Amino acid sequence: xAENYYVPFKSEVKDIxxxxxxxYTFRMGYSGFVLPGQFFQVSIPHYGEVPISVSGIEDGVIDxxxxxVGKVTAEVFEREKNGALFLRGPYGNGFRLENYKDKELxxxxxxxxxxxVRGVIDYFASxxxxxxxxxxxxxxxxxKDILFRDDFTRWQKTANxxxxxxxxxxxxxxxxxxxxxxxxxxxxKDFGTAQAIVVGPPPMMRFTVKGLLEKGFAEKNIWISHERxxxxxxxxxxxxxxxxxxxxxxxxxxxxxxxxxxxD
Ligand SMILES: Cc1cc2nc3c(=O)[nH]c(=O)nc-3n(C[C@H](O)[C@H](O)[C@H](O)COP(=O)(O)OP(=O)(O)OC[C@H]3O[C@@H](n4cnc5c(N)ncnc54)[C@H](O)[C@@H]3O)c2cc1C
Ligand code: FES
Numbered sequence: 001x002a003e004n005y006y007v008p009f010k011s012e013v014k015d016i017x018x019x020x021x022x023x024y025t026f027r028m029g030y031s032g033f034v035l036p037g038q039f040f041q042v043s044i045p046h047y048g049e050v051p052i053s054v055s056g057i058e059d060g061v062i063d064x065x066x067x068x069v070g071k072v073t074a075e076v077f078e079r080e081k082n083g084a085l086f087l088r089g090p091y092g093n094g095f096r097l098e099n100y101k102d103k104e105l106x107x108x109x110x111x112x113x114x115x116x117v118r119g120v121i122d123y124f125a126s127x128x129x130x131x132x133x134x135x136x137x138x139x140x141x142x143x144k145d146i147l148f149r150d151d152f153t154r155w156q157k158t159a160n161x162x163x164x165x166x167x168x169x170x171x172x173x174x175x176x177x178x179x180x181x182x183x184x185x186x187x188x189k190d191f192g193t194a195q196a197i198v199v200g201p202p203p204m205m206r207f208t209v210k211g212l213l214e215k216g217f218a219e220k221n222i223w224i225s226h227e228r229x230x231x232x233x234x235x236x237x238x239x240x241x242x243x244x245x246x247x248x249x250x251x252x253x254x255x256x257x258x259x260x261x262x263x264d
């Protein structure tokens with residue numbers, strides 16, 4: 001574990017899981033308390049530093065599922081098993097499981113948006129008696145973009161899983177349609193308490209939240225994770241600041257009552 005939470009520490013790449021050409025999970029050595037939805041600042045000297053959410057938590061190990069988009073993430077993809085990355089964190093508030101316990105929980109996630117919420121789904125799929133039903137609607141662009149395939153197989157034993165693709169490429173074994181198309185059909189018993197978590201690219205989050213509100217969900221029962229560009233991750237540099245809110249320390253997970261005020 002890092003002795004000083006602000007100082008980067010060297011972490012060994014224990015394993016690399018290649019989901020697609022552009023998305024790999026790096027299984028990193030880490031011992032310490034961390035919540036799903038929290039993030040680490042991942043760095044490589046001379047290249048830079050990027051915030052990455054924790055996608056899995058196990059004894060002595062955390063998973064970081066990374067999409068290769070630019071300079072730093074491309075360099076991260078050059079690492080091999082037994083190589084190393086520098087990490088600092090965990091930062092941010094994360095998803096608090098107690099907000100969802102004993103309630104119906106609906107998770108709607110798009111693409112790599114499944115990563116930050118994977119720990120929440122994993123927990124309630126394996127402790128099904130702690131929620132009054134778990135539904136996951138997960139959307140990916142095409143079948144070859146689907147992440148965490150083994151997890152979906154495991155989760156569907158105890159949860160209602162709707163896995164969809166924007167375009168199934170003619171393979172009818174995959175559902176086709178945007179995640180928003182499945183919202184009207186969700187079976188909700190009690191809108192007073194039912195909780196929804198929405199994570200994904202900004203347009204997907206905007207239309208999903210709109211669909212949930214139209215369906216009858218209360219703003220206070222919707223949770224979003226806000227991926228704003230960050231620098232220090234510590235509430236010091238102001239990069240992530242919107243009015244009086246620092247996304248890096250007050251978020252990235254927000255209740256929609258507050259989160260709706262943070263849309264740029
Ligand atoms: C709290 C938080 C959690 C994140 N979790 C993950 C994660 O789990 N997995 C993952 O792959 N990525 C995650 N990201 C996004 C990730 O930090 C960026 O993709 C990364 O910083 C890009 O760095 P780069 O040097 O590779 O790309 P650059 O060369 O800096 O940029 C390449 C492209 O990526 C875009 N980009 C840069 N930063 C961001 C950003 N923060 N959000 C969206 N687009 C960006 C740029 O505008 C540009 O178009 C997260 C971001 C935040 C703020
Ligand atoms: S990233 Fe520096 S204040 Fe939030």
